[in-house]
Amino acid sequence: MQVSDFHYDLPAGQIAQEALSDRAAARMLHLDRETGATRDLVFRDFAGLLRRDDLLVFNNTRVFPARLYGRRSGAKAHAISPQNPAAHDFLQGRVEVLLTRQLSQDPNEWECLVRPGRKIGVGERLFFGEHEELQAEVTRRGTFGERQIRFAPVANFFHLLDRFGHVPLPPYIARADRPEDLERYQTVYARERGSVAAPTAGLHFTPEILARIRERGIETAEITLHVGLGTFQPVRVERVEDHRLPQEHYSISAEAAVQLNRTQEQRRRIVAVGTTTVRTLEYAASRSPDGRIVSETGEADLFIHPGYAFRVVGALLTNFPLPDSTLLMLVCAFGGKEQALAAYRHAVEQGYRFYSYGDCMFVE
Numbered sequence: 001m002q003v004s005d006f007h008y009d010l011p012a013g014q015i016a017q018e019a020l021s022d023r024a025a026a027r028m029l030h031l032d033r034e035t036g037a038t039r040d041l042v043f044r045d046f047a048g049l050l051r052r053d054d055l056l057v058f059n060n061t062r063v064f065p066a067r068l069y070g071r072r073s074g075a076k077a078h079a080i081s082p083q084n085p086a087a088h089d090f091l092q093g094r095v096e097v098l099l100t101r102q103l104s105q106d107p108n109e110w111e112c113l114v115r116p117g118r119k120i121g122v123g124e125r126l127f128f129g130e131h132e133e134l135q136a137e138v139t140r141r142g143t144f145g146e147r148q149i150r151f152a153p154v155a156n157f158f159h160l161l162d163r164f165g166h167v168p169l170p171p172y173i174a175r176a177d178r179p180e181d182l183e184r185y186q187t188v189y190a191r192e193r194g195s196v197a198a199p200t201a202g203l204h205f206t207p208e209i210l211a212r213i214r215e216r217g218i219e220t221a222e223i224t225l226h227v228g229l230g231t232f233q234p235v236r237v238e239r240v241e242d243h244r245l246p247q248e249h250y251s252i253s254a255e256a257a258v259q260l261n262r263t264q265e266q267r268r269r270i271v272a273v274g275t276t277t278v279r280t281l282e283y284a285a286s287r288s289p290d291g292r293i294v295s296e297t298g299e300a301d302l303f304i305h306p307g308y309a310f311r312v313v314g315a316l317l318t319n320f321p322l323p324d325s326t327l328l329m330l331v332c333a334f335g336g337k338e339q340a341l342a343a344y345r346h347a348v349e350q351g352y353r354f355y356s357y358g359d360c361m362f363v364e
Contacts, residue, residue, distance in 0.1 A: 320344065347361070
């Protein structure tokens with residue numbers, strides 16, 4: 001398969017730049033993968049689409065302020081304005097770092113993306129914060145702008161990130177982050193800190209929607225996958241089969257494993273909230289000859305594209321991801337390539353809002 005087979009045309013005006021004030025007011029396209037039929041709904045209809053014996057599975061990862069603005073070695077400290085980082089055009093040694101994955105805690109090492117990517121070499125020191133409370137050294141250089149950095153020891157690393165880190169909004173949101181993004185680019189059930197991008201299908205849930213699901217007696221479970229570079233890294237090959245996903249950290253609790261295995265034994269449906277949940281569940285099942293899921297923590301790198309045989313997931317709630325992306329390939333694998341792409345064309349024609357802050361689709 002060619003990556004270009006997963007392209008669709010989207011007017012720029014349909015890329016959502018702002019979150020809706022009411023999470024549950026998002027539009028929702030319902031796709032029946034048996035017939036290809038679609039219905040235009042709103043997310044408040046979601047609870048009514050669930051079966052009473054479904055198991056609804058959430059990714060409870062929490063986004064942290066992973067984008068840092070600072071300076072490189074030798075740059076003047078007064079050239080940096082933490083209050084308005086977007087106002088400077090990488091002058092006077094300004095640097096932007098997006099932390100994507102923590103490699104170790106002692107020493108505190110991270111994989112990251114940097115800008116300007118070509119100029120920052122191994123051994124260079126980076127300084128962050130109004131008083132340069134965080135300092136790091138570049139220890140390794142990757143192929144596509146990735147770096148590995150090691151932070152100097154501090155007692156309150158994540159507290160400092162909370163102080164002057166920025167919400168890592170995706171690049172297609174063409175504005176600087178705002179204080180309201182701290183809450184809005186986060187699911188209401190987020191618990192486990194570690195993601196650099198939100199599991200966006202979950203952004204539509206509200207406490208009221210969750211209460212309605214519980215009132216219907218529908219069972220829920222939580223797993224964790226920390227969204228990192230693997231979720232939003234562009235596909236740089238022509239053949240789909242040649243692409244490889246970077247690893248992302250996941251965890252499945254003993255309680256969740258019991259719920260998932262019991263649901264499968266009883267031939268009930270597992271509904272995944274988001275593509276990150278799908279990849280975690282399917283990866284966990286692939287590690288066992290009989291498909292049973294065990295409680296474990298590890299690194300997932302399963303790339304799902306058309307031709308994949310799903311072992312766990314029976315229905316999927318997803319936002320509308322980018323053209324030519326691994327997320328769209330997963331949706332096409334689950335919903336059927338032609339049917340899923342036809343549904344996307346329908347969503348474009350009907351004026352749906354796309355990507356992270358956009359509308360959603362339920363595929364069953």
